[in-house]
Amino acid sequence: MSKEFYIYGRKPIIEILQNKPESLIRIYIREQTTGREIDIIKNLASEKKVLTSGTNEGQIKKFLSDEVNHQGVVALSKPFEYTHLDTWLSEIDMDTRPSVIVLDHLTDVSNVGAIIRSATAAGIDAIIVAELNQAPITSAVYKTSAGTVGRIPVIQVGNINQTMDKLKTAGFWSVGLAMMEPDAENPYSGSTDLWQYDFTDAPNAIVVGSEGEGIRFKTREHCDALIHIPMENNVESLNASVSVAVLMRAHAFKDAEAKNREISVGTFNYPLLMAADIVMYDADIVPVGQDQVQHVEIAREIVRKFHNTWGDGVFIEPEELVVKEVATVPGTDGQKMSKSYNNTIPLFGTDEEIRKAVMSIVTDSGSGVPEHVYAIHKLFKSPGELAQLYQENTGKYKPLKDALYEDIIAYVSPMRERRAYYENNPELVKQILQQGAEKARTRAGEKMKL
Known part of the structure; x- marks a missing residue:
């Protein structure tokens, strides 16, 4: 029978806090341990109502039976729940x-x-x-x-x-x-x-x-x-x-x-180009969707092989950060949203283009709550904010789609205004791009000299 056990390491604990916080009993953080990931752990623990306590190195060694790189944080987990x-x-x-x-x-x-x-x-x-x-x-x-x-x-x-x-x-x-x-x-x-x-x-x-x-x-x-x-x-x-x-x-x-997806040289080149962009600039945490996790894994493998051949200290092994709520964004047909599937909602399209896309979302006539409409709606409002709306409109798909359309417009309007500003100021855009390119070129040059 499974029993309670300790999980160690910053990345694993962040992952559990994001995806299954109810499995954690308490998190122990070594005194004077700091850093961005520690701040993320503290914030997530507070948000998910997981208890945290300070501790010391001696106590952590008592928690863990082996000498491991615990990174100053361990978490007591409930017994692992296997699926039947x-x-x-x-x-x-x-x-x-x-x-x-x-x-x-x-x-x-x-x-x-x-x-x-x-x-x-x-x-x-x-x-x-x-x-x-x-x-x-x-x-x-x-x-x-x-x-x-x-x-x-x-x-x-x-x-x-x-x-x-x-x-x-x-x-x-x-x-x-x-x-x-x-x-x-x-x-x-x-x-x-x-x-x-x-x-x-x-x-x-x-x-x-x-x-x-x-x-x-x-x-x-x-x-x-x-x-x-x-x-x-x-x-x-x-x-x-x-x-x-x-x-x-x-x-x-x-x-x-x-699935008749196009298999081109880009299928093989793209992960390597992404890896180069990640490791060249010492990115340690990379926010990605669930379908992009494997690309961060490829970047990590490249770093390890480079270090095994030429020695450590040149690159940082990146870790992916997948936010559970948006790990996979659903499209209008219920599949993963992708331009290649032609199931996207053009946030910077016209109002009519957005309305047409929203009205095309696939619905199930046998369900009181349209699953795909609700899945997309949750990206713009919390379940708590949507509860009354969907309860009052059970089985009424058009009012729910209308509400989704209005919420999308309200959400993207400030972004559209900002985009319009830059469209009307092309010289400013060029200046920003040039400054960014120079900054990236400098960082890349320093890395190549190592």
Whole structure:
């Protein structure tokens, strides 16, 4: 049975305060510990009504069983709440072709945390773990996941093989990740190259084996297919968490292909350009949406590889900051808002263009509260401010859309005025851009001299 445990590190605690503050019992901050992240923790704790206390280094060492870099802050957490498999299966929409990762008895907490992070960034729907012979969700898992534990369901089961049978019955296709390339003498003979495998035909349950032995024999028998990561330079295998990171990128790439999204050189260049913009100017916290987390992860990997080769101290490893309320902004059709989906609301468009977009928001005739209208409305007003409006207009979609339109206009009007001011003063805009470019050029030049 799970029990209370301590979480350490500034970033993981900020993540939990933003996404699941009710799981925290109390936060302990070492005396005289300061900094922007500490201020964020204090402000969030006050806002979310989480108790905070001062403490000292000796007490923190008593809280934590290992010598770790706690950064002067620890939090006492309630026992981790695993999701029940049957509950998750009853709620998941199989038409969206969900994907889950099944961990076949991984015991290294660092690997589990890193896998949770990669899976979350790649949009995996859930992670399944065994109750026994499996690393539990602990402080170390939270730390290595950078606080992403809990963003997607973690499902704990008694028997992995029985669970795979249940997933098959539900419509999942089970894919085992082999530790090595196939040959006549290894148990993965017959596995398919990861980059040649098609993940798009059905919902996928991707099975990852333990660090030393890989997928157990009985578990392999329950897999519908086996895949492997092709290796170069006589490298036999990769660490489990690294393998999952590679697999997730292939999975995301193939998902984009399946949905007929354009795959151009920009797909590969854009994350590197973003990484350069982040690390060149020593950004330590990067506010992003949920779908951009993986780009910050790429920037962090680049920094680590650079430091491993050339030594530490040149760049700062950036951390993403995802505000839960706007982690994914919904579009007019209920999908993630994106120009490529043609489902945006043009905030700087004309009043008529904004009204047309609002009136096009997809509604469900069987629901009293139009889900997509309300999801967008919450971006402009709090649920408390909207409660009476939606209660009085249950089932009346046009008045609710009218209200959303009026609130958008009221919200963006000062911005539009500011934009109009700059449009009428192009020389001022050029001056501001030149000053910014000079400042950026100076900072970049100093960095390149290191």
